[in-house]
Amino acid sequence: MKQLILSSALLALTAGGALAQDVVRMGTEGAYPPYNFINDAGEVDGYDRDVGDAVCEKAGLTCEWVTTDWDSIIPNLQSGNFDTIIAGMSITDERREVIDFTQNYLPPLASAYATMEPDTDLDSAVVAAQVGTIQASHVAESGATLLEFATPDEAVAAVRNGEADAVFADKDFLVPIVEESNGEFSWLGEDVALGGGLGIGLRKSDTELKAKLDEALTALKEDGTLNTMAKEWFGETAPQF
Incomplete structure (x- = not known):
């Protein structure tokens, strides 16, 4: 978390x-x-x-x-x-x-990536995460480009407006966003256990x-x-x- x-x-x-x-x-x-x-x-x-x-x-x-x-x-x-x-x-x-x-x-609990582009390559992606989180630390260590935001909602918005290719956060936070997006968001890659x-x-x-x-x-x-x-x-x- x-x-x-x-x-x-x-x-x-x-x-x-x-x-x-x-x-x-x-x-x-x-x-x-x-x-x-x-x-x-x-x-x-x-x-x-x-x-x-x-x-x-x-x-x-x-x-x-x-x-x-x-x-x-x-x-x-x-x-x-x-x-x-x-x-x-x-x-x-x-x-x-x-x-x-x-x-x-x-x-x-699991952390997960959500994206609007299912073909995104996580190795070269720009990934949004909330500042100061274990998710942000994980992205920084993964080789992907990290964009940090003050709130998790701003990290999600960065994907919507094209600033980032994916958002990485606690899966339980992202579940309603993905499920209620009418197919706009989808999961990317495997879940990650952190902390x-x-x-x-x-x-x-x-x-x-x-x-x-x-x-x-x-x-x-x-x-x-x-x-x-x-x-x-x-x-x-x-x-x-």
Whole structure:
């Protein structure tokens, strides 16, 4: 899923003590369905919201949701604007250099290419991806030409307007785009498994909060709650714990 790689210099911006507060603030993007989005009532919704609420209830925490742009989500965590990141963010070694993660709350999901030109050669293609994601890193390492955009919708739009030959993103994000395009978009190449699954990001200093969240996630795995939520948001083929 989506990921941000930042300079280790951001480590100097740590702001600990989340559990000393009355409220734990859950940071998300709110623009990446079905993981997180803003619903018609103007509220954060999606798989991340359901998991976050369940974790907070299980851990006995009072939580509130905060939205921010994807490209500033780690700096905002580090500077104390919120206490966790739960935003469809994959666990990666690069990110672990800057922040900490809980255990995963969703196993690794497939990433995929979508295109309007089925004969596109991925080896020489111009591929659009959201900036700071593991998908963007994968494209950069593949030999294809990478075009990065601030949002996933802008990456899709780049294919529509001819700037890019294909878009590479989480497959679950692209499925409705491909299926509802009336044949305009099609899949290209094979699915790609990236990252270590989705995790809740925290400041490295918030060890007590991390322990509480991990304990709650373990319980939600053991009682089947996370598996049920995954099926509700991603269908019967969703990966299970």
